[in-house]
Amino acid sequence: MHTESKVIWDRCLLYIRNQVSEQTYQTWFTPIVAKHFKDNVLTIQVPSQFFYEWLEEHHLSLLKQAVRQELGPTGKLAYAVVIDKGNKRQKPLLINLPTYPGPAPRSIPALASNNELLQLNPNYLFDNLIEGSCNQLAKSAAQAVAKQPGETAFNPLMIYGGVGLGKTHIAQAIGHAVQSAFPDKKIVYTASEKLTAQFIEALRGNQIHSFTAQYLTVDLFILDDIQFLSGKEKTQEFFFHIFNHLHQLKKQIVITSDAAPRNLKGLQERLLSRFKWGLTADLQRPDFETRVAIIESKMIADGITFPSDLIYYIAQHVDTNVRELEGVLISLMAHASLGKQDLNVALAQQVLKHIVQHAPTVEATIESIQQKVAASYPISLEALTSKSRKKENVAARQVAMHLIKKYTAHSLKSIGAYFGGRDHTTVMHALQVVEERLQTDAHYARLYAAIEEKIKCKQ
Numbered sequence: 225m226h227t228e229s230k231v232i233w234d235r236c237l238l239y240i241r242n243q244v245s246e247q248t249y250q251t252w253f254t255p256i257v258a259k260h261f262k263d264n265v266l267t268i269q270v271p272s273q274f275f276y277e278w279l280e281e282h283h284l285s286l287l288k289q290a291v292r293q294e295l296g297p298t299g300k301l302a303y304a305v306v307i308d309k310g311n312k313r314q315k316p317l318l319i320n321l322p323t324y325p326g327p328a329p330r331s332i333p334a335l336a337s338n339n340e341l342l343q344l345n346p347n348y349l350f351d352n353l354i355e356g357s358c359n360q361l362a363k364s365a366a367q368a369v370a371k372q373p374g375e376t377a378f379n380p381l382m383i384y385g386g387v388g389l390g391k392t393h394i395a396q397a398i399g400h401a402v403q404s405a406f407p408d409k410k411i412v413y414t415a416s417e418k419l420t421a422q423f424i425e426a427l428r429g430n431q432i433h434s435f436t437a438q439y440l441t442v443d444l445f446i447l448d449d450i451q452f453l454s455g456k457e458k459t460q461e462f463f464f465h466i467f468n469h470l471h472q473l474k475k476q477i478v479i480t481s482d483a484a485p486r487n488l489k490g491l492q493e494r495l496l497s498r499f500k501w502g503l504t505a506d507l508q509r510p511d512f513e514t515r516v517a518i519i520e521s522k523m524i525a526d527g528i529t530f531p532s533d534l535i536y537y538i539a540q541h542v543d544t545n546v547r548e549l550e551g552v553l554i555s556l557m558a559h560a561s562l563g564k565q566d567l568n569v570a571l572a573q574q575v576l577k578h579i580v581q582h583a584p585t586v587e588a589t590i591e592s593i594q595q596k597v598a599a600s601y602p603i604s605l606e607a608l609t610s611k612s613r614k615k616e617n618v619a620a621r622q623v624a625m626h627l628i629k630k631y632t633a634h635s636l637k638s639i640g641a642y643f644g645g646r647d648h649t650t651v652m653h654a655l656q657v658v659e660e661r662l663q664t665d666a667h668y669a670r671l672y673a674a675i676e677e678k679i680k681c682k683q
């Protein structure tokens with residue numbers, strides 16, 4: 225039976241192929257599988273509901289002609305739509321749909337020719353992406369995908385990582401690479417927010433069909449920042465169908481997210497479960513050496529040179545993400561060009577004060593701070609932690625408490641305990657006194673800053 229249906233369908237295909245463009249034929253007819261033939265009804269299997277609707281709307285008369293030619297006037301066509309690929313244990317679910325007369329073919333806006341609308345940042349290339357252990361897996365998976373879109377096991381490829389760690393860069397690098405290696409492939413890069421907005425727009429304009437159709441013929445679909453689909457149920461639904469359709473046709477899907485799939489709140493389970501089909505690669509914060517390499521590469525790109533101590537200083541102090549690193553570099557260059565200042569560590573210190581909101585990470589303990597404060601005044605460690613009311617001891621003690629509060633996570637109570645069992649109100653009072661004096665007493669502020677420097681440098 226199966227072979228009979230195949231023979232009939234193959235003959236239909238021969239007929240159809242002569243009537244449509246090769247592109248249309250490849251997109252809409254080769255994915256169809258003949259299922260069975262019974263009572264003069266030929267059942268064909270199509271990859272998705274959208275696919276079915278598209279055929280009905282655009283190629284119904286052609287299909288009818290083909291079937292009539294092969295089976296005579298009583299010949300009929302039925303569809304089996306793959307609703308879900310199913311997993312290994314569960315068989316794919318099929319539903320049969322009779323052909324319906326369907327609305328008169330409506331003309332849809334002509335689709336932009338291949339990749340005309342593809343907007344990629346020209347700098348987001350693999351060549352400009354510094355590799356480190358932080359992004360190795362993601363980068364090599366992305367490169368593999370770009371070489372053979374849809375052909376690797378990495379489908380979908382899901383890249384996740386915090387803000388500014390290079391998700392968009394990698395995703396677009398795939399787009400660039402595919403575009404130059406396979407100029408005929410249709411590529412879509414879109415951010416989730418944009419997709420949602422366009423989807424709503426299409427709903428409003430009653431254009432869902434043509435809107436959807438554009439995505440069904442895509443060879444590489446890149447969806448950036450999928451976390452913004454959370455709570456957008458209709459758009460998720462839409463994406464789910466596109467996803468299934470493209471995946472079924474072995475088209476490549478790339479997704480980025482700022483959270484691991486399991487932490488993507490507000491995304492439907494069935495969508496999340498799809499991501500397990502491919503590879504999930506995470507991006508970490510770059511380590512010191514990678515940060516140095518990134519700074520150097522950006523310098524080369526901008527045609528400037530920083531002294532190496534400046535590079536190390538920046539790499540040491542800006543350790544959150546690459547975007548922030550770039551921000552600091554731009555700021556430094558701006559300061560240097562505006563104020564005609566030299567690009568040096570002093571300038572970097574000044575710039576970082578404004579840019580980096582968090583205090584640089586300093587590994588300090590109560591004991592080490594106490595030691596440094598005592599040595600600076602100088603008084604003995606015993607005097608520092610004693611109940612002595614001598615003016616100098618009190619002043620040193622207050623500074624020590626302030627610095628401890630600033631550089632450790634100890635509570636007021638715990639700090640008090642390290643100073644001869646004082647209570648938290650004493651510590652609170654000390655913090656206030658220091659804050660006040662820092663504002664009003666320049667000499668005191670300098671002394672404080674000098675001690676602080678010693679705490680920041682690790683020795």
Ligand code: ADP
Pocket residue numbers: 348352353354355359385386387388389390391392393394518546547550
């Ligand atoms: P995300 O999308 O994860 O928030 P982006 O891809 O926008 O991050 O990256 C932020 C900036 O940092 C971009 O300008 C990007 O080019 C740059 N960047 C990120 N990672 C690297 C890297 N490994 N090498 C060079 N530049 C990088």
Ligand code: MG
Pocket residue numbers: 391392393448449
């Ligand atoms: Mg991004």
